[in-house]
Amino acid sequence: MRIVLVGPPGAGKGTQAQFIASHLSIPKISTGDIFRTNVNQGTELGREARAFMDRGDLVPDTVTIAMVRDRLSEGDAADGFLLDGFPRTLHQAKVLDEILDEMGDKLDVVLELVVDDDEVVRRLSGRRTCRQCGRVWHLDFDPPKVDGICDQCIGELFQRDDDREETIRHRLEVYAEQTAPLIDFYADQGNLVGLDATGPVEDVTERAIGALRRFGG
Numbered sequence: 001m002r003i004v005l006v007g008p009p010g011a012g013k014g015t016q017a018q019f020i021a022s023h024l025s026i027p028k029i030s031t032g033d034i035f036r037t038n039v040n041q042g043t044e045l046g047r048e049a050r051a052f053m054d055r056g057d058l059v060p061d062t063v064t065i066a067m068v069r070d071r072l073s074e075g076d077a078a079d080g081f082l083l084d085g086f087p088r089t090l091h092q093a094k095v096l097d098e099i100l101d102e103m104g105d106k107l108d109v110v111l112e113l114v115v116d117d118d119e120v121v122r123r124l125s126g127r128r129t130c131r132q133c134g135r136v137w138h139l140d141f142d143p144p145k146v147d148g149i150c151d152q153c154i155g156e157l158f159q160r161d162d163d164r165e166e167t168i169r170h171r172l173e174v175y176a177e178q179t180a181p182l183i184d185f186y187a188d189q190g191n192l193v194g195l196d197a198t199g200p201v202e203d204v205t206e207r208a209i210g211a212l213r214r215f216g217g
């Protein structure tokens with residue numbers, strides 16, 4: 001299946017992406033993760049993206065689209081993928097359709113994770129991520145057994161630079177202005193599914209997998 005996960009920052013896209021992608025045996029492609037890896041490795045792409053990310057702004061479309069185009073051309077994405085965090089502008093969405101068209105493919109489902117702004121702030125201020133395997137934790141809702149250490153790989157947990165409260169508020173504004181218009185765009189295409197993303201993580205995963213089943217997943 002070819003799936004897009006869309007939703008505000010902190011809606012749980014990364015959390016759900018890891019479970020859904022593993023359930024369907026398809027690669028999870030997270031533009032945020034790819035940018036962060038490049039920032040950590042000090043690559044040219046990372047240097048280009050960093051200032052935008054730290055401010056909570058979107059990285060320019062030209063940079064992001066070239067990166068996704070490359071990633072989608074890799075062999076593991078030939079039979080399906082789950083995109084987490086892309087597209088995020090109408091232009092990105094239209095170019096994604098063109099890229100898939102060139103490949104003779106199309107999107108099967110766009111899952112919209114729906115949560116309110118207060119929940120977003122609660123989730124992001126308690127988020128911790130594993131430096132080694134990328135597993136996402138939450139200090140209250142999904143805590144690791146040992147403080148600061150990933151249960152999965154004993155890697156060190158860190159707090160993202162863009163998870164400060166004022167940056168979170170700005171990211172929400174950016175979402176409302178630049179990404180929310182995608183909801184109507186995909187609703188018009190007939191492949192949008194709105195999903196209540198509140199409640200325990202496992203319940204949201206179950207709802208997501210149930211929704212995907214209706215599209216053949």
Ligand code: AP5
Nearest residue numbers: 009010011012013014015031032059085123127137138141
């Ligand atoms: P990105 O990494 O994509 O950030 P985001 O969209 O803001 O999303 P987040 O990763 O913050 O949240 P999430 O929805 O994945 O939530 P999570 O699962 O972690 O992008 C970062 C930056 O990169 C952007 O600001 C931009 O600069 C750049 N960028 C990326 N893509 C781009 C693009 N296409 N174009 C331009 N620029 C781009 O969950 C959050 C927390 O909540 C976790 O602690 C988790 O444990 C907890 N949680 C999850 N589910 C639940 C639940 N059901 N109940 C309780 N807690 C939960």
